[in-house]
Amino acid sequence: DAKTTQPPSMDCAEGRAANLPCNHSTISGNEYVYWYRQIHSQGPQYIIHGLKNNETNEMASLIITEDRKSSTLILPHATLRDTAVYYCIVRVVGYGGSQGNLIFGKGTKLSVKP
Amino acid sequence: SAVISQKPSRDICQRGTSLTIQCQVDSQVTMMFWYRQQPGQSLTLIATANQGSEATYESGFVIDKFPISRPNLTFSTLTVSNMSPEDSSIYLCSVVLGSGGFSYEQYFGPGTRLTVT
Numbered sequence: 001d002a003k004t005t006q007p008p009s010m011d012c013a014e015g016r017a018a019n020l021p022c023n024h025s026t027i028s029g030n031e032y033v034y035w036y037r038q039i040h041s042q043g044p045q046y047i048i049h050g051l052k053n054n055e056t057n058e059m060a061s062l063i064i065t066e067d068r069k070s071s072t073l074i075l076p077h078a079t080l081r082d083t084a085v086y087y088c089i090v091r092v093v094g095y096g097g098s099q100g101n102l103i104f105g106k107g108t109k110l111s112v113k114p
Numbered sequence: 115s116a117v118i119s120q121k122p123s124r125d126i127c128q129r130g131t132s133l134t135i136q137c138q139v140d141s142q143v144t145m146m147f148w149y150r151q152q153p154g155q156s157l158t159l160i161a162t163a164n165q166g167s168e169a170t171y172e173s174g175f176v177i178d179k180f181p182i183s184r185p186n187l188t189f190s191t192l193t194v195s196n197m198s199p200e201d202s203s204i205y206l207c208s209v210v211l212g213s214g215g216f217s218y219e220q221y222f223g224p225g226t227r228l229t230v231t
Contacts, residue, residue, distance in 0.1 A: 044222045046219050087156070102208075109177070
């Protein structure tokens with residue numbers, strides 16, 4: 001799987017938008033961008049994923065550049081409960097999920113401050 | 115989505131002993147994975163456990179140390195054998211659920227926090 005580069009840590013004020021960047025310059029045409037987060041002492045939680053179009057769900061928005069070499073996860077109104085490590089992962093997706101597991105990097109530790 | 119439970123949630127064990135961790139899923143899944151997360155580190159895949167076949171281990175992990183069972187589509191166990199303090203980690207179970215075609219998501223259990231003394 002392609003490697004990703006994320007800043008090790010970021011701070012965000014409560015109520016403001018948190019924009020978490022990810023570089024994946026070697027991404028292949030059939031690789032998706034996935035975002036997960038891990039709140040302290042819990043298992044990772046799926047946030048969102050996309051291929052080339054921007055995506056939005058109830059948790060976040062995912063903005064992928066046109067060349068697909070980077071992406072940004074946006075938490076529109078960060079709360080204290082959003083404090084977590086955020087992982088950006090790129091991987092091939094087979095039909096029916098047949099490509100299997102995710103490979104985690106070190107992620108970005110987001111601290112939301114009052 | 116999938117609801118995944120693990121037992122025990124945490125344990126403190128003596129070196130040289132073994133611990134079996136259980137993973138239960140509320141729906142039938144084909145692909146199940148076991149991860150390890152050492153203190154302050156990211157997740158590392160131990161093995162893939164698909165029902166009806168032998169588990170596939172990643173480099174650095176062997177069946178004698180981490181035997182896995184997968185008796186049905188909703189359950190799996192991971193045993194940490196002959197434990198040493200270096201095995202102190204969080205062990206996580208994970209499953210893949212597909213909603214059809216190329217759309218699928220991977221879910222994680224809450225983890226089992228193991229401390230070996």
